[in-house]
Amino acid sequence: xxxxxxxxxxxxxxxxxxxxxxxxxxxxxxxxxxxxxxxxxxxxxxxxxxxxxxxxxxxxxxxxxxxxxxxxxxxxxxxxxxxxxxxxxxxxxxxxxxxxxxxxxxxxxxxxxxxxxxxxxxxxxxxxxxxxxxxxxxxxxx
Amino acid sequence: xxxxxxxxxxxxxxxxxxxxxxxxxxxxxxxxxxxxxxxxxxxxxxxxxxxxxxxxxxxxxxxxxxxxxxxxxxxxxxxxxxxxxxxxxxxxxxxxxxxxxxxxxxxxxxxxxxxxxxxxxxxxxxxxxxxxxxxxxxxxxxxxxxxxxxxxxxxxxxxxxxxxxxxxxxxxxxxxxxxxxxxxxxxxxxxxxxxxxxxxxxxxxxxxxxxxxxxxxxxxxxxxxxxxxxxxxxxxxxxxxxxxxxxxxxxxxxxxxxxxxxxxxxxxxxxxxxxxxxxxxxxxxxxxxxxxxxxxxxxxxxxxxxxxxxxxxxxxxxxxxxxxxxxxxxxxxxxxxxxxxxxxxxxxxxxxxxxxxxxxxxxxxxxxxxxxxxxxxxxxxxxxxxxxxxxxxxxxxxxxxxxxxxxxxxxxxxxxxxxxxxxxxxxxxxxxxxxxxxxxxxxxxxxxxxxxxxxxxxxxxxxxxxxxxxxxxxxxxxxxxxxxxxxxxxxxxxxxxxxxxxxxxxxxxxxxxxxxxxxxxxxxxxxxxxxxxxxxxxxxxxxxxxxxxxxxxxxxxxxxx
Numbered sequence: 001x002x003x004x005x006x007x008x009x010x011x012x013x014x015x016x017x018x019x020x021x022x023x024x025x026x027x028x029x030x031x032x033x034x035x036x037x038x039x040x041x042x043x044x045x046x047x048x049x050x051x052x053x054x055x056x057x058x059x060x061x062x063x064x065x066x067x068x069x070x071x072x073x074x075x076x077x078x079x080x081x082x083x084x085x086x087x088x089x090x091x092x093x094x095x096x097x098x099x100x101x102x103x104x105x106x107x108x109x110x111x112x113x114x115x116x117x118x119x120x121x122x123x124x125x126x127x128x129x130x131x132x133x134x135x136x137x138x139x140x141x142x
Numbered sequence: 143x144x145x146x147x148x149x150x151x152x153x154x155x156x157x158x159x160x161x162x163x164x165x166x167x168x169x170x171x172x173x174x175x176x177x178x179x180x181x182x183x184x185x186x187x188x189x190x191x192x193x194x195x196x197x198x199x200x201x202x203x204x205x206x207x208x209x210x211x212x213x214x215x216x217x218x219x220x221x222x223x224x225x226x227x228x229x230x231x232x233x234x235x236x237x238x239x240x241x242x243x244x245x246x247x248x249x250x251x252x253x254x255x256x257x258x259x260x261x262x263x264x265x266x267x268x269x270x271x272x273x274x275x276x277x278x279x280x281x282x283x284x285x286x287x288x289x290x291x292x293x294x295x296x297x298x299x300x301x302x303x304x305x306x307x308x309x310x311x312x313x314x315x316x317x318x319x320x321x322x323x324x325x326x327x328x329x330x331x332x333x334x335x336x337x338x339x340x341x342x343x344x345x346x347x348x349x350x351x352x353x354x355x356x357x358x359x360x361x362x363x364x365x366x367x368x369x370x371x372x373x374x375x376x377x378x379x380x381x382x383x384x385x386x387x388x389x390x391x392x393x394x395x396x397x398x399x400x401x402x403x404x405x406x407x408x409x410x411x412x413x414x415x416x417x418x419x420x421x422x423x424x425x426x427x428x429x430x431x432x433x434x435x436x437x438x439x440x441x442x443x444x445x446x447x448x449x450x451x452x453x454x455x456x457x458x459x460x461x462x463x464x465x466x467x468x469x470x471x472x473x474x475x476x477x478x479x480x481x482x483x484x485x486x487x488x489x490x491x492x493x494x495x496x497x498x499x500x501x502x503x504x505x506x507x508x509x510x511x512x513x514x515x516x517x518x519x520x521x522x523x524x525x526x527x528x529x530x531x532x533x534x535x536x537x538x539x540x541x542x543x544x545x546x547x548x549x550x551x552x553x554x555x556x557x558x559x560x561x562x563x564x565x566x567x568x569x570x571x572x573x574x575x576x577x578x579x580x581x582x583x584x585x586x587x588x589x590x591x592x593x594x595x596x597x598x599x600x601x602x603x604x605x606x607x608x609x610x611x612x613x614x615x616x617x618x619x620x621x622x623x624x625x626x627x628x629x630x631x632x633x634x635x636x637x638x639x640x641x642x643x644x645x646x647x648x649x650x651x652x653x654x655x656x657x658x659x660x661x662x663x664x665x666x667x668x669x670x671x672x673x674x675x676x677x678x679x680x681x682x683x684x685x686x687x688x689x690x691x692x693x694x695x696x697x698x699x700x701x702x703x
Contacts, residue, residue, distance in 0.1 A: 090215060092282070093214070093215050093281055094211070094215065096281055096282070096285055096288050096289065096292070097210070097211050097214050097215065097288065097292060098292050098296075099288065099289045099290070099291065099292015099293040099294075099295065099296060100292065100296075103282065103285050103289070106282045
């Protein structure tokens with residue numbers, strides 16, 4: 001009688017977190033500490049990483065960093081962009097082919113990402129939640 | 143404008159003006175057509191092919207881009223091969239276009255060359271890079287060249303769009319221009335037509351007026367002037383080839399000839415009208431057809447009153463009326479009469495003695511055309527105008543011819559008889575009235591004589607003459623006798639008529655004595671006949687109220703009752 005109840009409660013919790021608003025899962029967006037923003041909408045994040053939104057509120061050019069770490073990448077695609085990793089890859093290739101805009105920088109690990117973001121004021125990237133450390137600031141999904 | 147001579151050239155000049163206008167229209171249309179033709183040729187050979195090729199290059203370029211994209215993203219080498227194929231075609235198209243453009247527009251040509259070069263650079267770069275990438279390289283590591291190529295491609299695309307747009311616009315403009323040219327030509331032709339209509343109408347009117355209508359009007363004026371009797375002017379400066387002027391000249395010649403004829407006719411008319419003698423012309427039917435002014439003045443008539451009247455209206459016999467007829471019959475037979483004494487009757491019924499001369503005249507066919515009569519007034523010649531007795535040839539009481547006229551009549555009758563070989567009888571008749579009655583009862587005597595005269599006249603024919611010689615003595619001329627017996631019959635009748643009662647108060651019975659003499663047996667001239675007749679009468683009286691023929695007196699044979 002208690003076991004099914006626990007499972008049931010957990011399921012409920014999981015369901016309630018089905019919307020991206022609870023990004024409890026694995027990925028967090030991170031920016032430089034000098035960045036005044038505390039949080040952005042999911043839609044804004046999507047646009048940034050699709051190179052459709054290219055400037056911060058004051059007009060500074062957004063430096064986008066793509067984390068090539070497979071898990072982070074996959075999770076990011078799934079949760080923020082709502083595309084498959086392959087789709088996002090193709091998208092980026094297409095952007096490159098078309099020569100439009102400035103393609104995101106590609107880094108292979110969370111560490112590289114954090115290093116870059118810490119050094120670049122207008123950068124934005126994504127890392128796994130566990131990797132968060134004081135060098136970078138988390139950008140909350142609103 | 144003496145360039146135009148004859149009617150043909152004049153008409154042709156009128157036509158030429160219209161033809162000129164037509165020529166103008168034709169030339170205008172031709173020019174327009176040539177322009178349109180040129181434009182359409184350039185459209186056909188330059189602009190349209192360029193536009194087509196440009197559009198094709200654009201399409202191929204897009205295809206090629208898709209191929210590149212596919213090749214790059216999927217890494218499929220086939221795509222790159224297709225891209226290269228497109229490149230071949232694009233290059234050949236470019237070359238065609240460049241060739242065409244070089245003939246047409248240097249600016250466009252240079253622009254096209256630049257584009258081609260840019261494309262060549264792009265393609266070699268792209269082909270190279272993409273083939274490298276397709277072999278499994280990490281694209282994101284070579285983002286710079288890729289970005290550059292992408293941007294080059296964007297620029298190329300823009301250029302292609304611009305050029306194809308330009309080329310298409312050129313084609314559309316050319317077509318529009320041609321439509322405009324056609325519309326302009328059409329409008330021009332309409333205006334030209336209206337202008338030409340006005341000008342040609344004006345010009346042809348002027349030309350026709352000055353060259354055709356005016357000369358004809360002048361000719362009409364000449365004819366009208368001539369008809370009204372005004373002077374006709376000679377046409378000046380007539381060219382031989384100018385038909386209208388020659389016509390006018392001929393007409394003028396005709397008028398001059400007619401003038402001459404009219405002058406001579408007027409001359410003649412004047413002669414006839416001013417001559418002092420009376421001149422009449424009679425028609426073959428003896429009606430007055432022409433009478434001159436002297437005759438009209440003499441007779442106090444107006445011309446209208448006498449024209450077509452018979453000649454006997456004014457001619458009066460120097461004796462009984464019948465003689466006039468014989469005179470004119472003679473004339474119509476062709477004999478001329480000269481200086482015959484005749485009487486003309488005036489309007490106031492007065493008789494004027496004239497010397498009459500007449501001749502018949504003939505037309506070219508030989509038939510009688512009329513009789514010309516000339517009459518000279520001889521009243522003065524006849525002497526004392528106041529003496530009515532001598533002026534008149536008539537006895538006032540009985541109105542019979544008197545002695546004077548008898549003589550003339552007798553002469554005339556004898557003359558005629560000589561020709562006709564008929565007998566003439568002269569009768570002298572005495573009424574044997576007593577002198578007592580003649581002196582005392584004048585009135586009765588007068589009535590008696592008048593009645594006797596009447597009876598005598600009734601007994602004779604029209605051609606015979608009855609005259610009163612003296613107190614109670616009468617004379618009768620019997621003409622146209624075949625033999626003496628006829629005369630005797632007449633004499634017998636006369637005696638019988640006279641013996642009928644007279645029914646006059648206070649009259650006696652009358653017993654006649656008649657003395658007769660014949661022509662030609664008893665004399666061939668008037669005085670002889672008269673003398674012999676007188677002798678016969680004396681004998682008759684002696685015998686007592688009988689008829690005595692001269693010959694019987696002579697031979698003292700055959701006394702008749």
